[in-house]
Amino acid sequence: MNITVIGTGYVGLVSGACLSELGAHVTCVDLDEGKVERLKQGIMPIYEPGLEDIVVTNHEAGKLDFTTDTGAAVAKSDAVFIAVGTPQADGQAEADMSYVYGAAKGIAPHLKGYTVIIDKSTVPVGTARRVAEIIRAENPNADFDVASNPEFLREGSAVGDFMRPDRVVLGADTERAMTVLRRIYRPLALTGVPVEECNPETAEMAKYASNSFLAAKITFINQVADLCEKSGADVEDVARSMGLDKRIGPMFLKAGPGYGGSCFPKDTNAFAVIGRRNGSPQHLVEAVITANEDRKRRMCERIVEACGGSVEGKTIAVLGLTFKPDTDDVRDSPALTIVSKLHEMGARVKAHDPMGAEHAQAIFGKQAAEICDEPYACATGADAVAVVTDWAHFKTLDLKRLAATVRGKVVVDMRNIWDADEAIANGFDYHCIGRAP
Numbered sequence: 090m091n092i093t094v095i096g097t098g099y100v101g102l103v104s105g106a107c108l109s110e111l112g113a114h115v116t117c118v119d120l121d122e123g124k125v126e127r128l129k130q131g132i133m134p135i136y137e138p139g140l141e142d143i144v145v146t147n148h149e150a151g152k153l154d155f156t157t158d159t160g161a162a163v164a165k166s167d168a169v170f171i172a173v174g175t176p177q178a179d180g181q182a183e184a185d186m187s188y189v190y191g192a193a194k195g196i197a198p199h200l201k202g203y204t205v206i207i208d209k210s211t212v213p214v215g216t217a218r219r220v221a222e223i224i225r226a227e228n229p230n231a232d233f234d235v236a237s238n239p240e241f242l243r244e245g246s247a248v249g250d251f252m253r254p255d256r257v258v259l260g261a262d263t264e265r266a267m268t269v270l271r272r273i274y275r276p277l278a279l280t281g282v283p284v285e286e287c288n289p290e291t292a293e294m295a296k297y298a299s300n301s302f303l304a305a306k307i308t309f310i311n312q313v314a315d316l317c318e319k320s321g322a323d324v325e326d327v328a329r330s331m332g333l334d335k336r337i338g339p340m341f342l343k344a345g346p347g348y349g350g351s352c353f354p355k356d357t358n359a360f361a362v363i364g365r366r367n368g369s370p371q372h373l374v375e376a377v378i379t380a381n382e383d384r385k386r387r388m389c390e391r392i393v394e395a396c397g398g399s400v401e402g403k404t405i406a407v408l409g410l411t412f413k414p415d416t417d418d419v420r421d422s423p424a425l426t427i428v429s430k431l432h433e434m435g436a437r438v439k440a441h442d443p444m445g446a447e448h449a450q451a452i453f454g455k456q457a458a459e460i461c462d463e464p465y466a467c468a469t470g471a472d473a474v475a476v477v478t479d480w481a482h483f484k485t486l487d488l489k490r491l492a493a494t495v496r497g498k499v500v501v502d503m504r505n506i507w508d509a510d511e512a513i514a515n516g517f518d519y520h521c522i523g524r525a526p
């Protein structure tokens with residue numbers, strides 16, 4: 090099986106490397122010559138645990154190659170994955186589809202023999218048909234089908250998510266295309282992974298519906314957390330009790346500062362637009378979007394309240410800038426809103442993140458926060474410490490040492506990572522999420 094993957098971004102690179110690991114011969118195509126050269130040398134453009142290993146091994150074994158030559162790669166392929174970005178269009182809620190359509194145009198003239206074009210990017214319902222129209226218009230004689238095979242990869246565990254997924258969703262209209270898709274994923278099916286076969290629209294919808302549902306689950310527990318704070322309940326215990334019900338399940342019930350990242354915010358917005366366009370508004374998802382935006386702002390107010398009503402002239406140490414641990418991605422991270430707002434309100438912000446500091450500073454600007462290399466330096470002289478991302482090494486910080494470095498003793502732990510009793514015993518005025526400290 091020869092496969093081309095168009096786009097060596099996060100999804101394309103992980104998918105290409107994992108498909109080669111599953112046994113296919115994969116060529117990853119990118120327009121960026123420098124990136125292609127670096128990949129050939131084993132230099133990864135993103136941080137993703139385990140990725141470098143499988144890229145290097147499969148490249149050395151001749152099963153994974155990188156090129157800028159779309160034509161040569163496509164011509165020899167049985168399947169071509171489109172894994173380019175679908176960013177939120179500027180100032181709009183919907184996805185910018187120009188890269189996907191551009192990739193379709195680029196593929197069309199080079200198709201030789203029967204080829205399945207597979208949308209891997211998260212795309213609005215109906216995209217497979219639109220991609221087929223584009224290819225047909227460019228190359229009326231091409232023998233092809235367009236299928237949808239959405240990804241369900243989480244940053245930080247993408248390789249494991251690809252190799253051991255909860256399910257694989259294959260959306261195709263013809264038996265011929267479905268046969269190719271089945272062959273690609275046969276090694277996973279043999280290990281017992283459920284494979285869902287459906288039409289392309291269903292596969293496209295399954296992706297948006299899954300991400301929107303998970304975003305709703307997080308938002309639900311965040312709102313329950315607010316109520317817990319007012320009523321004396323403990324959100325961690327509430328979530329555990331809820332999660333033991335098999336119909337609910339324990340995952341994605343961790344209250345925090347709101348979801349961020351490159352997927353949930355973008356996909357919930359796009360899903361809401363798709364709903365309205367189709368005359369079927371997704372009221373629940375729309376409420377989730379608003380509630381999550383409010384929450385990020387509210388988190389900043391929590392710091393202000395904990396500091397006695399004002400942060401003006403105060404020094405706030407922000408621990409964690411990425412939207413979650415084990416990634417350098419800060420896109421739509423709650424920390425960005427928090428840092429910018431604190432800065433606007435006249436606070437001096439110090440921030441530490443083991444991987445995302447540079448990216449964050451590029452977004453909120455050099456003036457907004459002073460970046461520190463490690464957490465204790467960040468906390469030194471601060472009036473308050475805010476934990477925004479649950480990096481593992483924050484959990485094991487020596488609270489006694491931390492208490493000795495800070496000036497004020499306020500802690501706002503937005504991920505409930507520290508033991509309240511220990512924090513209080515070390516003299517902290519400890520604030521957490523969804524429960525009494």
Ligand code: UGA
Pocket residue numbers: 211240241242243244245300303307340341342343344345346347348349350351352353356412413
């Ligand atoms: C998400 C989905 O989990 C993947 O299945 C999907 O493939 C991916 O989007 C995508 O569409 O590409 P990801 O954005 O990497 O993956 O991150 P998650 O681990 O899902 O976390 C998203 C956000 O929710 C983070 O800000 C995290 O802190 C927050 N979160 C997650 C919570 O606040 N509480 C939870 O219980 C879980």
